[in-house]
Amino acid sequence: MVTPRTLRTRARILDAALDLFERQGYDATTVNQIADAAGITPMTFFRHFPTKDAVLVTDPYDPLIADAVGAQPADLSPLERTRLGLLTALGDITPTEDTTARRRVALVAQSPSLRAAVSVGTDATQQAITDRLVADGTDPLDAAIAASACLAATTAALLAWGSAPSDVTLTDLVRRALAQLAPAGATS
Amino acid sequence: MVTPRTLRTRARILDAALDLFERQGYDATTVNQIADAAGITPMTFFRHFPTKDAVLVTDPYDPLIADAVGAQPADLSPLERTRLGLLTALGDITPTEDTTARRRVALVAQSPSLRAAVSVGTDATQQAITDRLVADGTDPLDAAIAASACLAATTAALLAWGSAPSDVTLTDLVRRALAQLAPAGATS
DNA sequence: AGTTAAATGTTAGTCACTAACATTTAGCGG
């Protein structure tokens, strides 16, 4: 059940955490400090976020992305299908860009331990794409290669976006990243 | 100072850890158990390996790889330089393939938390390659994209190798992985 | 306003990992 109270508490944790992370760094900030600043107990923190890094790392877009990949013409190479699928999905996702998104990404880009946390999420997305490709008859290894390479390029663009000038859009950077993986002479 | 005693202890820890990981899984195995099985103290474990996952995850090849990338013709695209550099470096690295390598990789492939640990190492390698490309005048984002995409494909091949039939060599799989990132019609 | 389920608090614990200091052990010269 999603009650208003839950949302309020969640928002307060998020505010407190982002603030502390930016002021003292991610590693130097303890969950206890976040809980204190949010006026709650450490236990309550973990009821809203399964781990400390979950405050910064969340991406529930896996099914959407996998579907977009699956919707690409099956006669293309796995890499092309993944590439075009990601570009398509990008259009559906970026509208959500709220103001805190950039703060989050900038923080993630700074800490190696956080990038590890991101990689867990990416791993799930990769698996979703891979499964979808394999279901269409692609060899599992080829599928995993295509998915992981495209996602790695996308992630590189995402992290760069965190510290890019504010007039640079995420969409631009991701397009540029995926363009590098395009077969020579492709236009999209 | 590398004394024989140090090497013995290190080997005993490694044996005990691999054995326990394979029998009970990585997450279900505690450092205390490893220390007990190796006849040492938990503290001593951490003097030989900085973290629990360091027993399985180690790759000191960064400078070698970065150099191989830098040695590729500078008029190629960043992606091509990275791709060819990795293929070159592969020849210098794979001879080290000892019997436990496959056990290690197979274990890593199974646990998400371990793949996160791998990604920390990969991250360092990516940075090394990126720096090298940037030093030659490549745009930082383009460099990061090329490095991360190529490494992601390589990692996918590595993980697949862990559970591949024993007559499949790592070299074959990596070549296949990187071939997918080649411009259309390339031969190497 | 009262009921009740959802949200929070409390307590006690595990596990990875660290710091400071004490103790043992192995490798070395005599």
Next chain:
DNA sequence: CCGCTAAATGTTAGTGACTAACATTTAACT
């Protein structure tokens, strides 16, 4: 073979992320 010394190990005590079980409060809805 013996002692000396530095390297290796042990001990103790602690921090921080995270969990389980149970008690308590709070807010949504009638």
